[in-house]
Amino acid sequence: MSNKRLTFKKRLHIIKHQLRDKKLAPAFNAFHTFLFTPDETTHSGGHIRAADDLKRTMNTVILALVPVLLFSMFNAGYQHYSAVNGFPENFSVWNDFLTWDNFWIGIIKVLPLVVVSYGVGLLIEFIFAVIKGHEVEEGYLVTGMLVPLIVPIDTPLWMLAVAVVFGVIIGKEVFGGTGMNILNPALTIRAFLFFAYPTWMSGDKVWVYQGMERAGTPDAISGETILGYLAQNGQNEFSYTVSDMFFGFIPGSVGETSTFLILLGGLFLIFSKIASWRIMVSAVAGALAMGLIFNGVVDAGWITESSKFYGLMSFDFWKHLIVGGLAFGIVYMATDPVTGSQTNRGKWIYGFLIGFISVMIRVFNPAYPEGVFLAILLMNVFAPTIDHYVVRANVNKRLKRFKNAVVLPKDTEEAKLKVETI
Template identity: 35%
Template structure:
């Protein structure tokens, strides 16, 4: 088995550290929503690896361990009750059209996990916007269940949907700890911050790419909130609701799709936070973070080139 793994997969130490940082969130997801978390994750991983293997085998290349990270991240952006076939379609689409068509790992423009999530979000909206499950609390929580009960009203959905329907905010403590309805890995601010600490401790992510989106998000959210703009939420409530914090830690820090220049990372991150706020407050979609990251993925090469151009010293023209 070990020899087969060595022949099939390309070892990537950084990706293994990312997986390590995701372990607390995976365990938390099981606690909050039950063991179906692992069933969904295993199914998506199986088909994600098979998809990349199909493309790489034809080129006599190995499957990258980055595919495991993509599959785990994609799973954690989904509700626990997501039909397995929807998850399969999503990951096959993400690996194929956001990674392999660009030439595989290192050449992709878009984050494959986010591309997969966005595709099924607009194609199969019901499982991702209506079908939610109650988050467990107390012991043993979801460890004693296959899946937690489904909620029976849309107003009992994710914190952002709950706010949109009732104009009331869930307690901050509930949002921070994670026992709130939502996607698997996005409910607990505490576990996401623990994951961020592990990433930074092992130098597996750039702190600028984590901090810049939060700065842009909180700054613009505060401006709109203090200006009493309709639909603007309290900045801290908005930060710990939905997937923005999760994406700031694990998606914007993707070394392939993020800028390489220091200044570019700040621009990229701040604009991601601002665009997320704009979509949430003025757009039709409750969650804007995934769209914001994909939009900014498009502009990464331009941002880096612009930064390099501005920083490159130019000789003064000498008049004849």
């Protein structure tokens, strides 16, 4: 009866039962259920269940993020070498972008961000699961992937680690873990970084690898983002074309630049029915609406070039969608089902306001011309309120029906006695 005859599956099964009710059980189970879907069967209610679980759902979001991550790794190198050597003439994707040199910068700069984000975040999740004796929940699988994609590339790893600790504990675990949090954990982490280390998170030198070190050298080209440039009412024509912006060959937070791949990811999430198309569509509509209002104000002559808002207000309304983090925020963060609106009607309002407020903050916040993360956090707070009013409408309908209902005469006590003595 040697253990060698047992299959791997059987051996894990035995360990699971040995660890049952022990402190470390959740930690083991996290790895076990990663390898094998459990042998659990239905024991209440219906006897069959559909194929989807939370792991599959989260995995789908991660799949939608993989192209963005890969692109960001190439873009890390591309922006770096462009800053050092100048932009390539006759740019070709194959020769100038998808190169090993570029990718190598991604490996040494982007990958560590991913590793630290997952390592620190999952460690905290495991510790909390063991302390509280519940299973390790899957929420962080997506958060851990989002975080490295929404920070500037030169973010020091210790800084990221501190922010992740803060974000996971204060943003999520104190509320009870995945499904219970009020604010999007990834954006809580981003907000912590922004307010704790503002010099590392904004300005025109943090968006390209070694931008800080190059600062002040005469030949360095500026690595500022397009929004940053517009917020300064920049005088020089900037060298990025609409196609650069759409495909993402621009500086910015690690994963936010390629609107094209984000759009593909968004379509994949809508097709797979994992993310809400209502939120995405209405957020785009909201952003366009605010952009149109600003363009209208400029066209009406109320804002002139002397205004400090002129640069961003006169920016074509539709271009707001292809610069900065708006597209990334709409597709991957506004659609977080836990912190977003939970009713279908509420999702329309919630999404629209995210788009609307994002562009508003962009234009009116001179210090940090990106508003999407603040807009989403703000709407996270308001989502329960929106839902409350949507659900109230249903409740009121029921109350109205109740008032109009014909009330039957109450059965008399006599009738009751009669039946009992039959």
